[in-house]
Amino acid sequence: MAICTVYTTHSLKSTSSVSTPTKTHLGFHQRQVIFYSTSKKTDRRGSSEISCSAGEAKTVVIGLAADSGCGKSTFMRRLTSVFGGAAEPPKGGNPDSNTLISDTTTVICLDDYHSLDRTGRKKNGVTALDPRANNFDLMYEQVKSLKDGIAVEKPIYNHVSGLLDPPELIQPPKILVIEGLHPMFDPRVRDLLDFSIYLDISDEVKFAWKIQRDMAERGHSLESIKASIEARKPDFDAYIDPQKQYADAVIEVLPTQLIPDDNEGKVLRVRLIMKEGVKYFSPVYLFDEGSTISWIPCGRKLTCSYPGIKFFYGPDAYFGNEVSVLEMDGPFDRLDELIYVESHLSNISTKFYGEVTQQMLKHADFPGSNNGTGLFQTITGLKIRDLYEQIVASKTSAPLEATKA
Amino acid sequence: VGTMAATPESISEKVTESIKLAEEACAENPASGECIAAYDEVEELSAAASHARQKMKESDPLETYCSDNPETDECRTYDN
Numbered sequence: 001m002a003i004c005t006v007y008t009t010h011s012l013k014s015t016s017s018v019s020t021p022t023k024t025h026l027g028f029h030q031r032q033v034i035f036y037s038t039s040k041k042t043d044r045r046g047s048s049e050i051s052c053s054a055g056e057a058k059t060v061v062i063g064l065a066a067d068s069g070c071g072k073s074t075f076m077r078r079l080t081s082v083f084g085g086a087a088e089p090p091k092g093g094n095p096d097s098n099t100l101i102s103d104t105t106t107v108i109c110l111d112d113y114h115s116l117d118r119t120g121r122k123k124n125g126v127t128a129l130d131p132r133a134n135n136f137d138l139m140y141e142q143v144k145s146l147k148d149g150i151a152v153e154k155p156i157y158n159h160v161s162g163l164l165d166p167p168e169l170i171q172p173p174k175i176l177v178i179e180g181l182h183p184m185f186d187p188r189v190r191d192l193l194d195f196s197i198y199l200d201i202s203d204e205v206k207f208a209w210k211i212q213r214d215m216a217e218r219g220h221s222l223e224s225i226k227a228s229i230e231a232r233k234p235d236f237d238a239y240i241d242p243q244k245q246y247a248d249a250v251i252e253v254l255p256t257q258l259i260p261d262d263n264e265g266k267v268l269r270v271r272l273i274m275k276e277g278v279k280y281f282s283p284v285y286l287f288d289e290g291s292t293i294s295w296i297p298c299g300r301k302l303t304c305s306y307p308g309i310k311f312f313y314g315p316d317a318y319f320g321n322e323v324s325v326l327e328m329d330g331p332f333d334r335l336d337e338l339i340y341v342e343s344h345l346s347n348i349s350t351k352f353y354g355e356v357t358q359q360m361l362k363h364a365d366f367p368g369s370n371n372g373t374g375l376f377q378t379i380t381g382l383k384i385r386d387l388y389e390q391i392v393a394s395k396t397s398a399p400l401e402a403t404k405a
Numbered sequence: 406v407g408t409m410a411a412t413p414e415s416i417s418e419k420v421t422e423s424i425k426l427a428e429e430a431c432a433e434n435p436a437s438g439e440c441i442a443a444y445d446e447v448e449e450l451s452a453a454a455s456h457a458r459q460k461m462k463e464s465d466p467l468e469t470y471c472s473d474n475p476e477t478d479e480c481r482t483y484d485n
Contacts, residue, residue: 068452073459118446125438127445159453160416162446213455217412219421224447227431231444 058395059147060388061176061192063183065243066199067206067236072179074366075199075377079177080105082359082381093168096158106173110180111157113139118162129181129235136186143192146172175388184243195281195387197380198247202254203229208265245319248275249383251376258307258330267307269329270372272379276322280390283324284347284379286313290324295344302340305333311341328372335361338375348379349386356382412454413461420450 066072080087080102087100087107098109114128115135126133142152153167184190184198201209207229214220244250249272256267274283286293292314298304312327326345332338339357342348348356359378360369368374412420427443434440471480 068448073456118449121445122439122442125442127441128449129445159449159456160419162449210451214451217420217451217454218417219424220451224424224428227427228444228447228451231427231431231435231441232448235441 058391059149059172059174059176060194060391061143061147061178062384063190063193063196064177064179064199065181065183065197065240065247066179067181067201067240072199074368075197075380076100076107076177076179077366078359078363078374078377079381079384080107081362082378082385083175090168094156094158094165096160096165097156097168098159099154099156099168099170101173104173105175105177106170107177107179108154108170109157110134110139110178110182111159112155114157114164117157117164127232127235129232129239131182131185131239134182134185136182136189139182140186140188140192142170143176143178143189146170146176147192148172175384181240182243184246185239190246194391195278195384196247196249198244198250200241200244200250200252202252204255205253205265205268212265245321248278248281249273249380250318251373251380253373256307256329258310267329267331268371268373269327270376271325271327272372272376273316273318274324274326275318276324280387281383282347284326284345284383285324286311286326286345289346290315297337297341297344302337304330304337309337309341326376328375331370333370341375345379349382413457416450416454416457420447420454423447423450 064072064075066075077087080100083102083104085103087102087105089095089097090099090101098112100107111128113135114133116124116126116133121128121130121133124132128134138155142154145152149172151169151171154170155167156165157163158165178189178193182189183193184196190196207226210225210229211222214225215222252271252273254269254271255265256262256269258269259267272284274281276283286295293312295311295313296308297311298308307330309328309330309332312325312329314325316323316325335357338360339354342354342356345356350356356375356378359381360374363369363374366374368377423443423446427440427447430437430443431440467479471477474480
């Protein structure tokens, strides 16, 4: 919320009405100060000063990095669902807009900051992964503006035509999610993020997922899918992958270790790597915080079919940072397994018992709902809600303490 | 491969075409910028096609009808 203070240095004669902040259709506050003064402007000294502390209207900014076809949109749908309300494209705008808006959350796709359109990239022989194809100055300016509560006119990159369409107006939301290939690439943008997530899909799983996605498509063959992954790999390794060292949470998706030589990509080993010491974020743990634990929940209390489920939890180092790792290998067969698992996890930031299970049930048809990807994405969503609530609470309590003093 | 809704014709054609172009661009030099950019386009269009399929799969015929005609017998819902 914008805190504006008006100092009127003199004159009881002047009737000044200060209208702050203006309510937008999003129910959020825009920093806009309209100052009316009905007194004759003869007395120069009778001026009024308005000071707005920009820091108070702040939007919480979350960054999500992942390659295309790695489940960003599924994660986004799970995340917005945690905050309630359906996320929809802006009403009445460009039908090819990449933006999703719900009551609390606005998700913008960073492809909209491409500086080169499809023909431009072809002409220059660069991919969308290349920093030269992206306008980081504009990305920084607009994310900064939104964070400070100012609406922006953001371009739209049309994925079907490959062209940059006329811009759309984005209002500052409570929570802004920037998702795409480079949310943590530019240090200025990275510093604006309150929390960052990297979806790290191993090459084997990426290949299996793209086969599932594309094989039915006319023209695609195993060769063309493989060639597309290979061609993009050098740029991916150079510009996208290094961003994971800056992420507060990394979700790693790997082939299972429960079935020897499995390469179907159906049974997955998923690791949630959580950075320690991040403000407003306390990592999830299994049984005992800081211990190293391997847990197979299948047994007398829980029947699992082949290949079963295996959990791992423990401290580790990741790019020189201290992290906690929670790992799940294997699929869920039935829901009672999930509630049993949920009841043994701590620090999951749920508001009631069974909330993780309930969230997963809501979207049982999403990809990853029967394995660790869905579980860890849901938990990350709850951690973000918790982080958001703590940030808001600390912001509102700070000015209150100041007035008390 | 699970149950797939069909990709809209316009996108499907573009995917097929982009693959053909990429194969041509890479025939001469597989490490060239043109080849890499062409396969990046294939990926972008394949992703767009998959998103379009997803959108079509989600559209329920009755839901679509009811959003336009909420007053009809088959669509009316009362909260209490």
